[in-house]
Structure formats: C-alpha cells, structure tokens
Amino acid sequence: MVEELQRTKTGIQGLDKALNGGIPQGNIVLVSGGAGTGKSTLCLQFCINGATLFGEKALYISTEQNKKELYKQAASFNWNIESLEQRNLLKIIYFDVTDGDSFLEKLNALVEDFKPKRIVIDSLTTLTDAMLVSGVLDGQGFSMVQIAETVSPIPRSEKIIAKSVLYHLFKQLKKHEITSMLTTELPEDGKQLSADGVSEFIADGVFLLRGLNVGGTLSRTIDIRKMRYTPIDSSIKSYDLSKTGIILE
Ligand SMILES: Nc1ncnc2c1ncn2[C@@H]1O[C@H](COP(=O)(O)OP(=O)(O)OP(=O)(O)O)[C@@H](O)[C@H]1O
Ligand SMILES: [Mg+2]
Incomplete structure (x- = not known):
C-alpha cells in the first residue's frame, strides 16, 4: 500500500493551494529573496499559523534579529507571540553567530527537548558564512582543512566547503522529519537561487520572493521553484504584505 x-x-x-495542500512533511524549504522581500515575515507566519491553526509546535531560530526585535515585528502584524510561547507552542531563539557556540549541538538539544514540528532558521546565509569563517563545523570535529583534504584532488573551493557545512545541517534537520524553512539572501542580479549557490540543489523546495518597482509602486511576487514529492503550481503569484501579514489568495 502506498x-x-x-x-x-x-x-x-x-x-x-499552489502546493497542492501544503509542504510535504519533513521537507527543507529555502525561502530566497532580496532585502526586505518578506522572508522573515513569511517564516514567522509559518510558525504562528502552525501553532494557532494546527496546534503544531514551532521553533524559530534567528541569527539576525534578537527576541525583542522579533516581538516588535510580530506586534506590528498584531501577532501575540508571547502568549504562544507561554503556551509552549512556540519558541523563539536568538543565536549569536559571533559567540562561538556550537550551532548543531544547540539545534540538537532544542529539537530533543522542545520536539517541534516546524523549524525556521533565519538566516541560513549568516549561519553558513559564520561556519565558513570559523573554519570549524561544530560538534563534528571537522575542520575546513579536513574537508578540503577529503575532496582532493578537486580544487578546494568555497562552494565545496559550503556544501559540506549544509550537508551536516540538513542531515540534522532530516533526522527528525521536521518541516523547515531556511532563509537565504539573494543578490539582485544573481542567477543562483541562494547566497551560497548550492543549497537550492540540496533543499527539497525553494520559494522565491521578489519585490519589483512597477510604475513607482512595489509589486511583491512569490513563486515555487521547486518542491519535492508533490505537484505544484509554479506560476508567479502576487502577494501583499498587509497589517495582518502575508496575504496570498
Ligand atoms: N506591519 C507591517 N505592515 C505592512 N508591511 C510591513 C509591516 N511590517 C513590515 N512590513 C514590510 O515588510 C518588509 C520587511 O519584511 P521582512 O523583514 O519579512 O523582510 P526580509 O526579507 O526578512 O528582510 P531582510 O532581508 O531585511 O531580512 C518591510 O520592508 C515592510 O515593507
Ligand atoms: Mg529578514
């Protein structure tokens, strides 16, 4: 039986609707877009809807906005995230990449303890950049030099290292069948779908967010570039960033 x-x-x-009912459970979805396109709002809404509409626990890890800033952003949309946190349906974590803490260890501990059904990492770009700069893939006893040695004689390139970093992160997320959204910053003129140029190939899905100036007004669009395990409507759709959040009819 299937x-x-x-x-x-x-x-x-x-x-x-465009996803034919929703994201296949356990998929890792990249939310790609330029500055201010609404990546964080979409991800926060994904968590809040999960908690309020479906009673699913959500973990939101931000490497960019601290808790106070996220509370402020939520309040601007009239979302009461404090009450969801009190009811143990939502957990907001600020992860400071300059602290030198082990991200993968922290993620693992949070997942085991809180048992979320949804996870957001905002942003993947900040996190992988920090991992690349520090040169150590935490908790794995794994250094950039070692990664380079394992891929020899392929030239040591940043892309290969980024891929190894992502592979470990994705493996951790996949282990628990948690549906995840990871944000990535997209260069305006870029041909790739993520900042690192590799995560769009590893991820199960990609949402592409754009803000275009049309005749002096900002037109926001979203399209699903990829979603494994389900048919999708990949046409470009307009959405509004309204005072209640993202509206996409
Ligand atoms: N309460 C609100 N009502 C309507 N629009 C809002 C509201 N709050 C924010 N916005 C719009 O959302 C945009 C930012 O959304 P968001 O922070 O989700 O984008 P982002 O893609 O995460 O940005 P960044 O690249 O800076 O992380 C703002 O530029 C603003 O236009
Ligand atoms: Mg953001």
Missing part, C-alpha cells in the same frame, strides 16, 4: 503523503500547511491560503 503511504499517504503527510503535509505541513503554511496556513497561507494561496500558497497551500
């Missing part, structure tokens, strides 16, 4: 595909609904109507 097992029925479990889906994680984003709770954003038009997006779930």
